[in-house]
Amino acid sequence: MTARLTVAGLAASRGPSTLFRDVSFEVASGEWLAVRGPNGSGKTTLLRCVAGLTRADRGEVLWDGAAARGDARFHASLLYAGHQPGIKDDLSAEENVRSALALRAVAVPDGAVRAALADVGLERRRHLPARRLSAGQRRRIGLARLILDPAALWALDEPLTALDDEGEGLFTRLLERHLATGGLAILATHDDLAPAPARELRIGA
Amino acid sequence: MNVIAARLPAPDSGGSFSAAFSWAFARDMRLAIRHPGETMLVVAFFVLVASLFPLGVGAEPQLLQRIGPGVIWVCALLSAFLSLPAMFASDYADGSLEQMSLSPQPMPGWVAGKIAAHWSASGLPLTLLSPLLGLQYDLAGDTLLALAAALALGTPVLSLLGAACTALTLGARGGGMLLALLALPLFIPVLVFGAGAAEAQASGLSAAPHLSILGAGLIVAAMALPPAVCAAVRIALD
Amino acid sequence: MKIPWFYFASPSTFYRLAGWMAPWFFVLAALFGAAGLYVGLVLAPTDAQQGEVYRIIFIHVPASWMSMFIYFVMACYGGVSLTFNTRLAAMMARALAPTGAMFTFVALWTGSFWGRPTWGTYWVWDARITSELVLLFLYFGFIALANAFEDPRRGDRAAALLALIGLVNLPIIYFSVVWWNTLHQGASVKLTGSTMQIQMLWGMLLMALSFWMYSIGASLTRVRAVILDRERRTHWVRALAT
Amino acid sequence: MRPHEFYIWMSYGMTALALAVEIVALRLRRARSLRRVEEERDLEAQD
Numbered sequence: 001m002t003a004r005l006t007v008a009g010l011a012a013s014r015g016p017s018t019l020f021r022d023v024s025f026e027v028a029s030g031e032w033l034a035v036r037g038p039n040g041s042g043k044t045t046l047l048r049c050v051a052g053l054t055r056a057d058r059g060e061v062l063w064d065g066a067a068a069r070g071d072a073r074f075h076a077s078l079l080y081a082g083h084q085p086g087i088k089d090d091l092s093a094e095e096n097v098r099s100a101l102a103l104r105a106v107a108v109p110d111g112a113v114r115a116a117l118a119d120v121g122l123e124r125r126r127h128l129p130a131r132r133l134s135a136g137q138r139r140r141i142g143l144a145r146l147i148l149d150p151a152a153l154w155a156l157d158e159p160l161t162a163l164d165d166e167g168e169g170l171f172t173r174l175l176e177r178h179l180a181t182g183g184l185a186i187l188a189t190h191d192d193l194a195p196a197p198a199r200e201l202r203i204g205a
Numbered sequence: 206m207n208v209i210a211a212r213l214p215a216p217d218s219g220g221s222f223s224a225a226f227s228w229a230f231a232r233d234m235r236l237a238i239r240h241p242g243e244t245m246l247v248v249a250f251f252v253l254v255a256s257l258f259p260l261g262v263g264a265e266p267q268l269l270q271r272i273g274p275g276v277i278w279v280c281a282l283l284s285a286f287l288s289l290p291a292m293f294a295s296d297y298a299d300g301s302l303e304q305m306s307l308s309p310q311p312m313p314g315w316v317a318g319k320i321a322a323h324w325s326a327s328g329l330p331l332t333l334l335s336p337l338l339g340l341q342y343d344l345a346g347d348t349l350l351a352l353a354a355a356l357a358l359g360t361p362v363l364s365l366l367g368a369a370c371t372a373l374t375l376g377a378r379g380g381g382m383l384l385a386l387l388a389l390p391l392f393i394p395v396l397v398f399g400a401g402a403a404e405a406q407a408s409g410l411s412a413a414p415h416l417s418i419l420g421a422g423l424i425v426a427a428m429a430l431p432p433a434v435c436a437a438v439r440i441a442l443d
Numbered sequence: 444m445k446i447p448w449f450y451f452a453s454p455s456t457f458y459r460l461a462g463w464m465a466p467w468f469f470v471l472a473a474l475f476g477a478a479g480l481y482v483g484l485v486l487a488p489t490d491a492q493q494g495e496v497y498r499i500i501f502i503h504v505p506a507s508w509m510s511m512f513i514y515f516v517m518a519c520y521g522g523v524s525l526t527f528n529t530r531l532a533a534m535m536a537r538a539l540a541p542t543g544a545m546f547t548f549v550a551l552w553t554g555s556f557w558g559r560p561t562w563g564t565y566w567v568w569d570a571r572i573t574s575e576l577v578l579l580f581l582y583f584g585f586i587a588l589a590n591a592f593e594d595p596r597r598g599d600r601a602a603a604l605l606a607l608i609g610l611v612n613l614p615i616i617y618f619s620v621v622w623w624n625t626l627h628q629g630a631s632v633k634l635t636g637s638t639m640q641i642q643m644l645w646g647m648l649l650m651a652l653s654f655w656m657y658s659i660g661a662s663l664t665r666v667r668a669v670i671l672d673r674e675r676r677t678h679w680v681r682a683l684a685t
Numbered sequence: 686m687r688p689h690e691f692y693i694w695m696s697y698g699m700t701a702l703a704l705a706v707e708i709v710a711l712r713l714r715r716a717r718s719l720r721r722v723e724e725e726r727d728l729e730a731q732d
Contacts, residue, residue: 014594017676052307053303053307053443054442054443072309075307082300082303084299085304086299086300086303086304086305087299087300088236088299088301089299091239099228102228103304369604369608370605373588373601373604374591377591377601383584383588383591386583386584386587387584390576390581391577394615430608433607433608436525436604440597440600441601443600494688494689495689495690499693499696499697502696502697503696541707542707545703545707548703549699549700549703552699552703553696556695556699557692559692560692657704661707661708665711665714668715669718671715671718671721675718675721680722681722681726683722
């Protein structure tokens with residue numbers, strides 16, 4: 001599969017102050033883009049604009065050449081995780097993963113969820129409500145989603161927050177596999193990851 | 206540790222209204238059942254406030270019979286109002302609302318599912334309980350029936366209107382009071398016709414005209430409000 | 444107001460335009476108001492049934508019209524700002540709301556001071572008065588919601604959507620006297636054959652024109668303040684203040 | 686205007702008062718907006 005995300009002339013502001021303007025980039029299958037910049041520079045806003053949550057002041061986001069916002073094909077291909085990745089405290093790790101995949105209309109074969117939770121080290125805790133997991137373990141629920149979800153485009157905001165070294169290694173391998181199977185990613189991160197980014201985008205400098 | 210090698214196939218379809226509806230309904234009902242306390246609080250508030258009136262205005266049976274339908278309606282309306290913030294606030298705070306709105310599922314579907322689940326956990330118990338409270342007010346059998354029918358038709362409208370208002374106030378300052386200022390005036394027509402149905406029945410007239418207006422209102426609200434709620438959620442996430 | 448929006452939609456252009464137009468609308472409001480008061484209080488004869496107290500309708504009816512008309516215009520601006528994502532339309536909606544609330548309050552107040560000598564009570568919970576009260580709360584809700592967010596654009600959009608939802612209230616107010624048979628009398632002015640003296644009609648129309656011109660003047664003045672708040676970091680505003 | 690002058694005066698009086706209050710509020714609002722612009726400009730001039 002080949003896919004291409006094109007962003008042209010994107011501009012966004014918060015209240016009366018401009019965050020960034022004229023941001024353009026392109027990411028194709030097998031590449032990932034690192035979004036870097038100091039706190040408050042608009043990394044999160046950029047990701048939200050790309051995902052279609054926040055309306056940009058100007059500019060366009062194209063998925064395979066077609067306008068992304070509101071396009072069903074784009075939404076089926078997008079996996080977005082913000083600072084708050086949408087994990088319900090009252091549901092167990094397994095229920096959280098199943099619920100998220102059902103929402104994305106992904107059919108999961110029997111045992112796949114359990115295997116994925118085993119891969120991220122949550123097999124024994126998979127029936128605990130998420131409120132009883134640590135911050136890092138909650139992040140690992142998100143990693144289990146990354147394992148199972150076939151989305152071609154990842155837009156992840158600080159994906160390594162609260163993860164330990166082993167968790168970081170796991171994320172790196174997931175990213176490698178994602179890129180190798182034709183996926184693409186935009187990550188807002190301060191860290192240097194093993195598969196080097198195809199491009200870096202500095203904003204708010 | 207071995208990360209699964211084979212990837213799952215990409216979703217073939219973008220979901221459907223019914224799939225989105227049942228997903229949201231099942232999820233919110235599961236959460237409501239995990240936390241029965243919230244529904245219990247709504248019901249307890251309803252019973253408690255309705256019990257305060259006879260103590261406050263005096264317990265003569267004639268007086269209670271006359272004010273009963275109106276009092277029960279006002280209490281149901283306030284209880285339903287108090288349960289409104291729960292509909293979107295926690296999903297907004299933990300990022301679930303973002304995930305839902307970015308999913309390939311059609312937004313009106315899961316919004317309608319959430320509203321239906323909210324009604325099942327607030328309006329439905331209130332409706333089922335209202336005949337019992339009516340007995341406290343010494344209401345006649347046919348009046349009880351009219352009251353319950355009016356609540357059954359009216360409380361879904363409250364949930365629909367309330368969903369729009371609570372979605373509008375997501376992330377706003379002064380959330381609770383602001384929500385009251387937005388939602389309660391919009392509840393007034395429902396209150397007028399809902400209480401009117403039981404009162405008409407009690408005074409020997411037919412409740413049917415009021416009930417048909419409530420039913421028509423429910424149909425219009427069910428058609429028109431979910432898109433408005435969708436717009437409000439999009440604005441909230443922007 | 445039929446202004447070529449897409450030409451004047453830049454806030455800085457509109458700021459100057461509004462500043463130039465607003466005084467003229469106030470002058471027109473004063474002229475129409477003086478004429479209306481003269482016709483209503485001096486020329487119009489005493490009503491056979493109600494006596495002098497009917498003269499309250501010269502402000503009551505125009506204020507009620509304006510309360511609904513301003514809401515309608517406000518909701519239209521809200522709809523435009525939501526569909527086309529234009530800033531100026533949202534600012535105009537914000538600027539109209541307090542004036543609309545003021546006229547709604549005046550309509551309710553004068554109505555109750557007319558109702559007391561005529562019906563023997565200041566307030567009746569009939570459909571028209573209740574729905575007019577709901578309108579007042581809708582205005583309050585609009586103002587509160589528009590100012591409840593850190594990001595003013597967020598407030599613009601949420602309040603615009605609320606205004607559109609509340610639009611259903613307008614037909615309820617307008618037709619309430621037809622749908623429900625209540626104490627409140629039906630419309631006094633009808634398109635086909637007015638039921639009233641010609642002086643009374645003229646008095647009411649002149650007062651309505653006066654309120655209308657006043658509303659335009661007041662909202663233009665207020666929108667200038669809103670523009671200043673929003674654009675205070677731009678060069679043209681900076682240049683103004685020096 | 687007898688015997689209802691009280692009601693007429695209350696109506697016309699309150700309308701005049703409401704208009705006056707709004708006009709004063711508009712003037713205050715404009716003054717506040719201008720002051721804010723100046724404050725902010727002075728603040729940035731110091732930086």
